[in-house]
Amino acid sequence: MNTLSIVLxxxxxxxxxxxxxxxxxxxRAQKKQEAQQEQIDAMKQTVSMLVIDKKRMKMKDSGLPQAVIEQTPRLLRGSKFPVVKAKVGPQIMTLVCDEKIFDMVPVKKEVKAVVSGIYITDVKGLHGKAVAAPKKKQSAFRNAIEKLQEKAGAKPLK
Structure with a gap:
């Protein structure tokens, strides 16, 4: 055997x-995630809230309680995550939103939200209808490309 085959x-x-x-x-990570999901499902409750503001911001700028910030791993403290400021009953709270539904949360509207602790897992309209995510505006260049692809019979871009 030569050296090349040994290296390979x-x-x-x-x-x-x-x-x-x-x-x-x-x-192992999947088992941990399933256990966390079970805890979230056990603690969830439906709450009516008025959404004041929503942003993606760093943990130290979010206004979350200090105990939450201390429990978060150091590597995640610098990353941005979805934060919703809402009026729940008489008090204004800062809540963490699920990334999947962050775009569906309407600002300055009253909604019924499924909340587990300070974590929003689902949002519905005030009368039970699902809130649709707003459509993002596309650039003129992207629209032109999609029209040309449609003309050519190609699959649309996502």
């Missing part, structure tokens, strides 16, 4: 070990 075998072995390690780490 070593690289293959390292890649195989990395794939196996990632597989087991992924399974």
């Amino acid at each position: 075998l070593v690289i293959l072995a390292v890649l195989l070990i990395a794939v196996v390690a990632l597989y087991f780490l992924g399974k």
Whole structure:
């Protein structure tokens, strides 16, 4: 055997070990996420609230309680996440919103939201109808490209 085949075998072995390690780490992370989802489902309640403002902001600028900031891992403290400021009953609260529904949350409107602690998991209109996400404006260039693709019979861009 020459040195090239030995190097390739070593690289293959390292890649195989990395794939196996990632597989087991992924399974462990999935179990943790399922346990967290069970806790969220156990604590959820429907609340009527008036949404004052919503933004994506860093944890230290969000106005969340200090206990929440201390419990967050250090690596995530600098990243931006969706924050909703809402009036729930007589008090104004800062809540964390699920990334999937952040665009559907209407500003300056009263909604019924499913809340688990300080985490908003779902939003419905005041009378039970689902709130639609606002359509994003597209640039003229993007519209022109989509028209040309439609003319040519190609699949539209997403």
